[in-house]
Amino acid sequence: MKACVVGAGAIGGFLGTRLAHTGAVEVSALARGATLSALRDHGWRLQQGSELLTAPAALAADDPRELGPQDLVILSLKAPALPPLAPSLVPLLGPGTVVLPAMNGVPWWFGAGLAALGSAPLASVDPGGVISEALPLRHVVGCVVHAAATTTAPGVAAHRMGRGLILGEPAGGESARLRELAALLIRAGFEVTLSPRIRYDVWYKLWGNMTMNPVSALTGATTDRVLDDELVRAYCSTAMREAAAVGERIGCAVRESPEDRHAVTRKLGTFKTSMLQDVESGRALELDALVGAVREIGQRVQVPTPAIDALFALTRLFGRVRGLYPQH
Numbered sequence: 001m002k003a004c005v006v007g008a009g010a011i012g013g014f015l016g017t018r019l020a021h022t023g024a025v026e027v028s029a030l031a032r033g034a035t036l037s038a039l040r041d042h043g044w045r046l047q048q049g050s051e052l053l054t055a056p057a058a059l060a061a062d063d064p065r066e067l068g069p070q071d072l073v074i075l076s077l078k079a080p081a082l083p084p085l086a087p088s089l090v091p092l093l094g095p096g097t098v099v100l101p102a103m104n105g106v107p108w109w110f111g112a113g114l115a116a117l118g119s120a121p122l123a124s125v126d127p128g129g130v131i132s133e134a135l136p137l138r139h140v141v142g143c144v145v146h147a148a149a150t151t152t153a154p155g156v157a158a159h160r161m162g163r164g165l166i167l168g169e170p171a172g173g174e175s176a177r178l179r180e181l182a183a184l185l186i187r188a189g190f191e192v193t194l195s196p197r198i199r200y201d202v203w204y205k206l207w208g209n210m211t212m213n214p215v216s217a218l219t220g221a222t223t224d225r226v227l228d229d230e231l232v233r234a235y236c237s238t239a240m241r242e243a244a245a246v247g248e249r250i251g252c253a254v255r256e257s258p259e260d261r262h263a264v265t266r267k268l269g270t271f272k273t274s275m276l277q278d279v280e281s282g283r284a285l286e287l288d289a290l291v292g293a294v295r296e297i298g299q300r301v302q303v304p305t306p307a308i309d310a311l312f313a314l315t316r317l318f319g320r321v322r323g324l325y326p327q328h
Helices: 010-021 033-042 079-092 127-134 176-187 198-209 212-219 223-228 230-249 258-266 274-281 287-300 306-321
Strands: 002-006 026-030 044-048 051-055 070-075 093-101 142-153 156-168 191-194
Touching: 002 010, 002 079, 010 026, 010 044, 010 051, 010 070, 010 142, 010 156, 033 044, 070 079, 079 093, 079 127, 079 287, 093 142, 093 176, 142 198, 156 176, 156 198, 176 191, 198 212, 198 230, 198 258, 198 287, 212 223, 212 230, 212 274, 212 287, 212 306, 223 230, 223 258, 230 258, 230 287, 230 306, 287 306
Parallel strands: 002 026, 002 070, 044 156, 070 093, 156 191
Antiparallel strands: 044 051, 142 156
């Protein structure tokens, strides 16, 4: 079996190393710069506690044409990077290739088949429909990652906690390819759940982190400090109730309260969100996938989102001032 990891950073390195370590998969990587050089020189490397897990990189390249058609393409790059990159990924696709987006926020395929959202792609995450055209829905298996990892050096990922992967067909139900993929990932040491409603699982995770990420980015605070401030926590709860109302309109009703979710977040302790880590590292903000898409969906189903709008506007301006979000 041939698999390619597109974006061999924290989560990509976590997934790629464990898959390659099984010996059952020839795992290549599409990378660039220092990460590309590190993979070519040292192969896959993953720090698991005190253990350094290694595996040779089958092939690392910065041009998809060098890698050719794959059985599995794992997308683990930052959401803003996908629209300009997607057209170049076509050489990775064969007739039966599975595309697995292991990414944050609302994915480009989310609105497909949802009558309430109409037929147009979500402009916030798929501007002009460029991703949908390059990576057709028939290739996609939905994925939600419940794991935390960081990059300690180019080509070196460090696993912090969690091994959960939720997989599901965008149209619902099960399939042979879904079961085969689950078996492969279980063999690689992941805790896999097959979901008949993967769109709900995407929305539920988003509901929990769409406020913590931008608020932490704006303030520089870890999640425990965000929740310890009663005014900030109340604001986050208001935005979450708006997102829950949007979810209700698209068949993704969340039955928990914001306080229920805050209690789960508190268990993480002193935790830096991915968006705060991006700010500190000078990387582009995944604001559109995490917040902008919720605004857009709310507009399409006519649910007002004033708290979410304010959060989006403030974080967008913050990002633009620092060169971390497009100016227009």
